Amino acid sequence: MTACSVPSPIFSHISLGRLGLANRIVMAPMTRSRAGPQRVPSRLAATYYAQRATAGLIITEGAHVSPEGVGFPGTPGMHTNEQADGWGSVTREVHAAGGRIYLQLWHVGRVSHVSMQPGGAPPVAPSAVALDRSIYTETGLQPASAPRALERAEIRVVIEQFGRAARLAHDAGFDGVDIHAANGYLIDQFLRDGTNRRADEYGGSIDNRARFLLDIFEAASAVWGPAQVGVRISPLHPHNGMHDSDPQALFRYVAHSLAELGAGYLHVVEPGAGHPSSTAAGLHMIRALRQAFPNRLMLDGGLDRSSAERAISASKADLVALATPFIANPDLVERLAKGLKLALADPRVYYEGGAAGYIDYPSFCGRE
Numbered sequence: 401m402t403a404c405s406v407p408s409p410i411f412s413h414i415s416l417g418r419l420g421l422a423n424r425i426v427m428a429p430m431t432r433s434r435a436g437p438q439r440v441p442s443r444l445a446a447t448y449y450a451q452r453a454t455a456g457l458i459i460t461e462g463a464h465v466s467p468e469g470v471g472f473p474g475t476p477g478m479h480t481n482e483q484a485d486g487w488g489s490v491t492r493e494v495h496a497a498g499g500r501i502y503l504q505l506w507h508v509g510r511v512s513h514v515s516m517q518p519g520g521a522p523p524v525a526p527s528a529v530a531l532d533r534s535i536y537t538e539t540g541l542q543p544a545s546a547p548r549a550l551e552r553a554e555i556r557v558v559i560e561q562f563g564r565a566a567r568l569a570h571d572a573g574f575d576g577v578d579i580h581a582a583n584g585y586l587i588d589q590f591l592r593d594g595t596n597r598r599a600d601e602y603g604g605s606i607d608n609r610a611r612f613l614l615d616i617f618e619a620a621s622a623v624w625g626p627a628q629v630g631v632r633i634s635p636l637h638p639h640n641g642m643h644d645s646d647p648q649a650l651f652r653y654v655a656h657s658l659a660e661l662g663a664g665y666l667h668v669v670e671p672g673a674g675h676p677s678s679t680a681a682g683l684h685m686i687r688a689l690r691q692a693f694p695n696r697l698m699l700d701g702g703l704d705r706s707s708a709e710r711a712i713s714a715s716k717a718d719l720v721a722l723a724t725p726f727i728a729n730p731d732l733v734e735r736l737a738k739g740l741k742l743a744l745a746d747p748r749v750y751y752e753g754g755a756a757g758y759i760d761y762p763s764f765c766g767r768e
């Protein structure tokens with residue numbers, strides 16, 4: 401595929417730590433809930449990701465770092481040898497197809513239900529602040545279960561679980577890891593003061609609330625080196641009942657600290673990030689993060705070819721992540737390069753459904 405024949409900044413080569421990426425289009429992480437009750441990535445997952453290997457970089461769906469990190473049916477983990485073997489097949493097939501792939505490390509925290517927790521225990525969180533909404537469980541929608549606050553000593557255990565998952569990812573042949581600190585899951589629950597009411601060194605001031613993320617970052621960098629570790633944040637996103645009293649100050653501190661530690665990228669997901677000027681606060685936030693984080697900045701949320709090009713041309717970002725367009729367009733990069741029509745995905749099979757709506761979307765040429 402000769403995407404480079406089209407003069408557009410999104411198809412240009414870029415380095416990411418030790419890696420060279422063929423283009424700047426990233427396949428954003430997407431949970432597809434097809435890992436079954438053992439939560440082991442299947443052969444289908446290897447085919448699905450390999451079909452999308454022309455993305456400059458693939459970030460996998462979230463992989464939980466422990467049984468307590470689970471909050472959705474059928475999501476894969478990265479804490480057992482079987483799971484690591486399953487991911488090994490994924491990385492082999494993606495690399496054979498010429499792609500690059502990072503594993504997203506995930507812990508849902510309070511976004512869970514007792515039916516998905518070991519021994520039916522309450523989910524864990526920085527503080528006992530419940531999520532006021534229903535979530536998907538094996539038996540349909542249920543109100544999220546009230547969480548309990550992690551004990552001080554347990555926080556260290558969770559940090560080590562992230563470090564172990566980073567090690568398993570390394571041994572399974574990934575090219576790096578993406579730490580999921582966005583969208584209201586455990587790390588985000590520590591970051592934002594709407595959910596973090598702790599009085600110890602993991603709560604209160606901004607530097608205390610950021611400590612959990614930075615400790616996890618250091619655990620992953622001990623395995624990978626900081627340049628192969630990226631962090632995903634969603635500073636203004638209210639998803640999963642999130643809010644903060646001063647997101648500008650909090651996320652400037654996070655970006656600055658991660659820059660000092662040498663993080664490979666900062667991955668910013670916001671509603672309409674493709675159009676940051678549509679909200680003054682969003683534009684202001686992205687400018688502030690750009691200033692605080694001189695390494696690779698990745699934008700995600702509602703992007704299409706022209707908004708992605710504008711973001712790169714105006715130096716708002718170095719990389720652009722697209723999610724839903726990759727579901728029905730395995731050859732998305734080629735379609736964008738050649739201006740081909742994009743297929744629409746069927747949202748009924750975003751989650752679960754086996755091969756249907758997963759590996760059966762043809763490439764554009766395959767339709768002819």
Ligand SMILES: Cc1cc2nc3c(=O)[nH]c(=O)nc-3n(C[C@H](O)[C@H](O)[C@H](O)COP(=O)(O)O)c2cc1C
Pocket residue numbers: 428429430431432460461462504580582583632669700701702703721722723724725750751
């Ligand atoms: C089916 C689906 C599953 C998703 N799963 C994840 C996930 O596992 N981790 C994550 O960080 N974001 C996840 N997201 C959010 C996407 O990565 C992305 O931020 C969002 O879809 C906006 O991008 P888009 O407008 O290009 O689709 C998911 C989105 C979709 C549609």
